[in-house]
């Protein structure tokens with residue numbers, strides 16, 4: 018016996034055995050009705066309709082600043098259900114009932130329960146619109162908060178798999194599921210998210226909704242998610258690695274993860290971040306003959322979040338090339354010029370039949386130096402070039418937010434911000450990538466910053482459209498070419514600029530003195546004859562939006578806010 022205790026390894030073994038025995042006894046004990054959860058060990062965090070037990074010693078990820086993300090996600094899944102769910106759920110159920118008939122005799126793997134294998138329960142072949150049918154995967158769940166909120170707050174949710182790779186996280190999910198009494202809907206699952214998704218793809222147990230909310234980049238999870246989502250399903254995707262996606266320091270990393278470079282040092286870099294993520298989704302989907310339709314794409318605080326519908330459509334995959342672009346942006350004056358990678362034209366063939374011709378693009382759209390300021394162009398992309406949002410979808414989200422979530426500010430604490438941000442997104446020009454701020458332009462050509470409405474009225478009088486952007490305050494999207502932007506901006510200054518008093522080495526001097534070179538006589542005469550700063554439809558639209566009493570941009574919500582680091586689990 019003495020020898021036994023002298024050997025530390027054996028002592029460790031004994032300790033381990035004792036610990037295991039005690040936890041087994043504890044587990045048995047709790048299984049027979051004693052309280053499982055000692056509330057005193059936890060802080061209770063209430064968000065939406067969920068209450069999360071959060072260990073006083075932090076071992077699982079929770080970031081309260083992301084409530085906006087979760088409130089918005091609940092509202093977007095409801096909107097997707099209202100607009101597209103019937104078709105998506107119906108198809109699934111038809112397919113399922115057929116499959117069930119074939120599978121009944123020979124395969125019981127599809128009847129496995131969730132806790133073990135993370136695959137959705139067999140659908141009940143319901144065609145009744147009011148019966149729950151939505152299978153959601155929260156692939157990276159942490160505390161289960163989001164999954165529990167989905168179960169409590171979205172009417173047609175049938176099952177939510179709350180998955181995480183960390184045993185501590187899954188313990189926490191189980192605890193929270195039990196505490197919130199949603200065991201019938203939320204199924205905790207311990208797995209690598211990709212393994213889970215590929216397994217479900219293999220057994221054709223796909224998800225109507227997949228939520229990917231990782232630390233940093235979503236890239237490692239995209240392929241599996243695209244393959245394991247139902248036809249017409251909704252993917253909700255977060256990326257918090259904005260230092261890579263929108264910063265100046267890691268173009269090579271941005272390329273490695275997203276297949277393109279961001280608009281380094283440009284004010285539009287947050288929109289290029291969105292376009293890079295959408296391009297990654299689109300390129301991945303294209304490999305499987307699928308297309309990704311952006312429903313809502315937002316640059317929020319310290320991350321981007323996109324909501325996309327995924328469906329199989331080989332014909333639409335053909336458009337991916339021409340809706341992909343690179344962008345030349347001048348590192349000095351900030352002007353930008355987009356270069357699509359493909360062209361689509363309608364041609365007439367034999368028998369007078371029209372057909373669609375897909376060709377490579379012509380270019381480049383710029384010279385080697387910027388024609389306005391002689392600056393150097395930097396290249397961004399390839400990235401997605403098309404519309405960032407679907408108006409119908411935003412309108413439905415806004416309706417739910419206004420009508421169904423009215424008087425529920427306690428549950429949807431960020432309702433006002435959803436209204437503000439989505440009103441801006443809805444009114445964005447859909448075919449004009451990127452934006453500029455009159456502040457920046459005024460500082461380049463040394464002007465007093467003109468009121469936004471004056472710039473918009475000027476561009477509007479020349480026949481161009483303008484809108485605000487949700488991605489940056491006091492900035493404008495426009496379909497005007499850059500010669501019109503510079504022209505209108507310098508005309509905003511009531512006093513004529515005396516070029517002889519400007520430093521000839523400045524960018525502003527270069528732009529203004531080179532004007533006859535970049536603005537041809539005929540175009541200038543046309544602009545001169547049309548220009549007016551009197552209010553017009555364009556400036557009216559923008560003023561209307563700016564006067565709405567909405568929270569259009571977020572103030573810093575708390576001290577030291579931002580993406581939260583992984584908790585220390587050691």
Ligand SMILES: C[S@@+](CC[C@H](N)C(=O)[O-])C[C@H]1O[C@@H](n2cnc3c(N)ncnc32)[C@H](O)[C@@H]1O
Nearest residue numbers: 078157158159163181182183209210230231232
């Ligand atoms: C940012 S947190 C998720 C936060 C959560 N969605 C929310 O709304 O509070 C990311 C989670 O992903 C988990 N995770 C990281 N890699 C994973 C993988 N390969 N498979 C599954 N989970 C993973 C981490 O353990 C962590 O809990």
Ligand SMILES: [Zn+2]
Nearest residue numbers: 347350387390
């Ligand atoms: Zn320039």
